[in-house]
Amino acid sequence: MMISLPYLLRKENICHISDGSVHIGDRRVFPFEKRFEACSSVEEVSTALKSMVTQGGGPLQVAFTTLRFIADGMLQHRYAYSFAELTRQVGLLISARPTNTTMRRVMLALLDDLSPFCTQDTPVEDFVRHLNLLVDTQEMAYDDLYHHMGRIGSTLLEDADVILTTCFAEHTFLLSLAYAKEQGKNISVLVNETRPYLQGARLTYPSLVEMGIDAHIITDGMGAHYLSEGKITKYMTASDLVCLDGTVVNKVGSLSNAVACKYYGVPYYAFSISPDPTKRTSSDIPMEERDGQEVLHCLGRATTSEGRALYPSFDCIEPSLVQGIVTPKGVLAPSEIARSFT
Amino acid sequence: MMISLPYLLRKENICHISDGSVHIGDRRVFPFEKRFEACSSVEEVSTALKSMVTQGGGPLQVAFTTLRFIADGMLQHRYAYSFAELTRQVGLLISARPTNTTMRRVMLALLDDLSPFCTQDTPVEDFVRHLNLLVDTQEMAYDDLYHHMGRIGSTLLEDADVILTTCFAEHTFLLSLAYAKEQGKNISVLVNETRPYLQGARLTYPSLVEMGIDAHIITDGMGAHYLSEGKITKYMTASDLVCLDGTVVNKVGSLSNAVACKYYGVPYYAFSISPDPTKRTSSDIPMEERDGQEVLHCLGRATTSEGRALYPSFDCIEPSLVQGIVTPKGVLAPSEIARSFT
Missing domain, CATH: 3.40.50.10470 (Translation initiation factor eif-2b; domain 2)
Known part of the structure; x- marks a missing residue:
């Protein structure tokens, strides 16, 4: 039997991209409203995280989605393509919640894994492909981890x-x-x-x-x-x-x-x-x-x-x-x- | 130096009689409003106590005031003059808050002290004078007690x-x-x-x-x-x-x-x-x-x-x-x- 997640934990309800913005499920108004906070920049995502639009495991999922948003923005020239710029953007995410350090550790590890793929010669397309692949891999790893820990917890x-x-x-x-x-x-x-x-x-x-x-x-x-x-x-x-x-x-x-x-x-x-x-x-x-x-x-x-x-x-x-x-x-x-x- | 009580603890703000009703300071809306719940019968006082209009030491003060209200009602023939009737009315007060038993003990002791003064021959005026005297005495005793305990607590x-x-x-x-x-x-x-x-x-x-x-x-x-x-x-x-x-x-x-x-x-x-x-x-x-x-x-x-x-x-x-x-x-x-x- 497939375990089905409640509304709040379904990925699209934590965070998704649509209309060129990062949409974060607003846990501050749930269950009275099922509203999303639309962020059109990483600065706005950071502000939303500081304002507790989401919390707990939410910020990590938001960070994954925001990395995809940045990757897309680099392809579209909305964001400058450089490792330094990516690091600066990730810094905005990390600084939003100083105590919850899982997101920081995952983000820093991801930057570390990515750095070899971003030399001066790497075309932006290659860089973005690597970034998205790393995000997908990490995201799947976390999904698996959650279920694995759920099975352990159930014992x-x-x-x-x-x-x-x-x-x-x-x-x-x-x-x-x-x-x-x-x-x-x-x-x-x-x-x-x-x-x-x-x-x-x-x-x-x-x-x-x-x-x-x-x-x-x-x-x-x-x-x-x-x-x-x-x-x-x-x-x-x-x-x-x-x-x-x-x-x-x-x-x-x-x-x-x-x-x-x-x-x-x-x-x-x-x-x-x-x-x-x-x-x-x-x-x-x-x-x-x-x-x-x-x-x-x-x-x-x-x-x-x-x-x-x-x-x-x-x-x-x-x-x-x-x-x-x-x-x-x-x-x-x-x-x-x-x-x-x- | 005289110790001055804050608004909520001043007697008139806990409970007072005016316009023929018992007015209970409504602690449910304080400090947003300084409102009183007007009760025109002991039944309404009991309902107000059940609804937590006041709490803690409030119900005892309300009971004192309500006894005066009943005494006055007996003089004015709004309440039948009999010890049984008084006991029934006090029962309504007591039953309003089963766990807070101070008010019950004080009320029962008061009925006990009063019963010799309510035989079939006692004129209502005499009975009411005794009742009011007992209430005044108890009320003053509690005022003194509060200050006495305050001084002990301060040590x-x-x-x-x-x-x-x-x-x-x-x-x-x-x-x-x-x-x-x-x-x-x-x-x-x-x-x-x-x-x-x-x-x-x-x-x-x-x-x-x-x-x-x-x-x-x-x-x-x-x-x-x-x-x-x-x-x-x-x-x-x-x-x-x-x-x-x-x-x-x-x-x-x-x-x-x-x-x-x-x-x-x-x-x-x-x-x-x-x-x-x-x-x-x-x-x-x-x-x-x-x-x-x-x-x-x-x-x-x-x-x-x-x-x-x-x-x-x-x-x-x-x-x-x-x-x-x-x-x-x-x-x-x-x-x-x-x-x-x-």
Whole structure:
């Protein structure tokens, strides 16, 4: 049986090119609207990424599509044809989201692989063919990885599990649930709404409903309540970044649940394609402090009279709170990450 | 120096009688509007309490005012004059909020004190005078208690403390901060917004600003983040109920922070006028499960497409997570509650 992805994870809905623009699925307005943000330049793509039009695994898919857009632009003479120009454009993408480093690593590796094919003598057509081939290959590799990790994740799931999750854990988590369902396991999910952007309520919950998986939304403070009542069997999230020491960096609010899981003896698993080899511990991480004003709004409406708020984007979850990290190499203990990936 | 209460805690803004109706300050729309819900019967008052027009210490003040309203109604023949009728009306108030039992205990004690003054021969005027006198006495006793507990609470606060708080901890917490400020201590507060009703963002935060106390709003999942960074020195909340074993029952979301405090070695203090002598442990507590639809809205706006959600009103915070309970008898360890109050 073919596993079918929910709307939000289908490639064309994350990002596609049409009418000479990069169209990014706007996750800020889903599920109320199925709108796309049209970007006619790499600068606009970068701004869209900064504005959280998409998040999680979205930026990587956007970067793949944007590389195709640049390649096409070089053929059409909209972009100057040089490796330096390509590097500058890629830099705009990378700088948009400093904490989520998967996209950066993939982009830099791609530039590295490409550089031999861009000497002064290489015709633009050859260069573009190589670039597109590399993008296609990487994109397919990621599709395979997602399914591979979904199958690994599904082995952790047991019939009658009740999974707590925060934010939108995307392909790897949702595919784990899909494969578990295919295996006849009956899983239900409690979804933190994930303030301030409500990714849990708006993205994860509708995707689970679409996939036919039993789910309820809870507020971000309710995880400990259900953990204390013994009603949650596992906590699972994506990770924006994993350090070599097994520290998991993920959406703020994840630490609160991970600590409560530790206290009540419930395992916490994070999904990660790879640790970031340049980050040994949490002290190596440049944390994104976002504008506190975002915390003072919900769906565009002010939640109080004018005020002051704080918005640290991410939590660092220390390795002792993490039962396992679901990677392409299997489910690893945090202490196994460094030697498995270096 | 006289401590001045912020808008929300001034008696006339919690509840007052005018134009023959009980006017309850509508905390659901504060600070956007300063509106009152006018109730022309005890049934309407009960409905307003069920609908969370006011909460926390509000229902007790509403009950005092409603007793005066009933007394006046008996004089004016709008209400039948009998003890049975009064008991029935009080029953309507009590049943409105099953978990918050302070109001119930005060009301039942008041009926008990009143019953000798309502025999078949007692003229209605005498009965009403006794009722009003008892209400005045109780109300003044509570005013004194609040200030007394505020002074006790202030002794826990140290210069440069950063206090985390959830929901709206009302008189006792806010007066503790006010007395600490008067003592020259510089305190700042991180306020959980407290979804779904945003009492932290809407009620606590503006009150702190009004009182000149440094404050920031954070989402309900961010407490552990700042605890892990060592930026919070104490966690303080009100309590909807305290059991004799020292279990603290408070707004859902409090447990999550209390667990994180335990993990990071930060003390958690709750304020309580008295434990509920009929509740030995958390298993004696009838928990309010509210309508999950409330979790699917923020300020009246849907947070996702139609869905299912859960809304347990309260957390039970086990005694081992509680450093101390601020009571009129001092700051007690949870284990001291039973012998101090029975």
